[in-house]
Structures are given as structure tokens and as C-alpha cells.
Amino acid sequence: MHLREPGQTHKEDFSSGTAAALSGGVTTVLAMPNTKPPLVDADSFQLALDAAAQKAYCDYGIFAGANLTNAAEIPAVAPHAAGLKMYLDVTFGPLLLDDTTAWMQHFEHWPTARPIVAHAEGANIPALIFVANLFNRPVHICHVARRAEIEMIRAAKEKGYPVTCEVGPHHLFLSSDDFERLSQNGKYPGRKEV
Structure with a gap:
């Protein structure tokens, strides 16, 4: 699901996206990492985790994003990630x-x-x-x-x-x-x- 948080909350955020999911009968969402900034390191990933913890109305997971330079560092967020999105x-x-x-x-x-x-x-x-x-x-x-x-x-x-x-x-x-x-x-x- 493209929840667009951080950085593009005018499109969607954890509150609006998870509320919409629940209204449609969906109880778990998995957020994609193509946000602003993209979720490609521990700091950006933490921004999304914090937003989700404060705003989500349903269960959630968050994907970490792969880029050309983060293969060695992005595994640090793996214990908290739904997976790696390439x-x-x-x-x-x-x-x-x-x-x-x-x-x-x-x-x-x-x-x-x-x-x-x-x-x-x-x-x-x-x-x-x-x-x-x-x-x-x-x-x-x-x-x-x-x-x-x-x-x-x-x-x-x-x-x-x-x-x-x-x-x-x-x-x-x-x-x-x-x-x-x-x-x-x-x-x-x-x-x-x-």
C-alpha cells in the first residue's frame, strides 16, 4: 500500500490509509518505501515507524527500500521491516x-x-x-x-x-x-x- 508517509501526506498517510483499509474490511497493510525521503536507511525507516506507531488504525508492516548503494546497510532495519522492496x-x-x-x-x-x-x-x-x-x-x-x-x-x-x-x-x-x-x-x- 502506498501510504506516502513521510513526505507526501497530502496524498495519503498512515491515518487516512489505514482508516480506509479498515472501512473496506482490510485489517493489515504493508507500506511501500517510495516515500520522500525513501525508506533506504535506518533514519528514514524510523520516520515511517514513528508515524505508523502514532497514526495507524490497523496492523501494519513497512517495507525497506533497496537502492544502488545501500545493500550493506539496509539489513540493519530487517528485524523491523516487512521485507525488502526492489x-x-x-x-x-x-x-x-x-x-x-x-x-x-x-x-x-x-x-x-x-x-x-x-x-x-x-x-x-x-x-x-x-x-x-x-x-x-x-x-x-x-x-x-x-x-x-x-x-x-x-x-x-x-x-x-x-x-x-x-x-x-x-x-x-x-x-x-x-x-x-x-x-x-x-x-x-x-x-x-x-
Whole structure:
């Protein structure tokens, strides 16, 4: 869940996000690390922990964020983190991991008892599964959006690779065919395929 705290509370915060979750029957949320500042070190992670402790209405976990330089230090927050989130494709903010060497450093340093989840698309999906397999680690791929990506993950699972994934309802039910009806002054184009 993108609770946007710290730094973007005009969009969402722990109070509004967890209250909305409860009103929809959701009793636990997991906050993403792409905040301002991003949750990539002990200090920024503590800001989110403090905000959640004061404002959350339901159970919560907070993901630590991987970046190009924090593989050795971010494991310090692992005991308090829901897991490590890796952004391997275009994302908002400074969390893009566009170097597979950095991926491998995170797989090497992040505690094996804590999950690694990733935003990965297209060719990065088999590359991610390969790296996870090198380190004998499971990996969860977030919000898969294309049929070909699901097929790659299915093939990896059939070969015994420990990979899981999820999809968002908007990726299942919306496409570029819905663009005109849903667009806001030409922003937010949909995808052609699922």
C-alpha cells in the first residue's frame, strides 16, 4: 500500500490509509518505501515507524527500500521491516535499481528470514528469477501486468523456482481501450495487453 508517509501526506498517510483499509474490511497493510525521503536507511525507516506507531488504525508492516548503494546497510532495519522492496523498472523517485550487480548485492546481504519483493517487468522478470535462483532465495514479483510475464513466472514455477507474484485489479480489468473514458487531460495511458 502506498501510504506516502513521510513526505507526501497530502496524498495519503498512515491515518487516512489505514482508516480506509479498515472501512473496506482490510485489517493489515504493508507500506511501500517510495516515500520522500525513501525508506533506504535506518533514519528514514524510523520516520515511517514513528508515524505508523502514532497514526495507524490497523496492523501494519513497512517495507525497506533497496537502492544502488545501500545493500550493506539496509539489513540493519530487517528485524523491523516487512521485507525488502526492489524497484527494477521505471518508478517514481530515486529507487530504480538498473544494475544487476546491485540486485545481487541485495540478495547476498538481506537476511534470508525476510522476504524480497520486486517491481519487475518484461526482460527483468527472468533476470530477477535467475538472480534469486543463484542465491537460493525466493522472490515475490509485485503487480504483474502482462500475459507474457505471467507465462514466464508460471514456467519458472513449473521448473521449481521459488517465485510468487500478484496482480492488481486495474491490470486485470483495464486497458488502453478505457483510456478516453478514464483519462484526466490525457494523463495516465493504459496498456494495450494484459
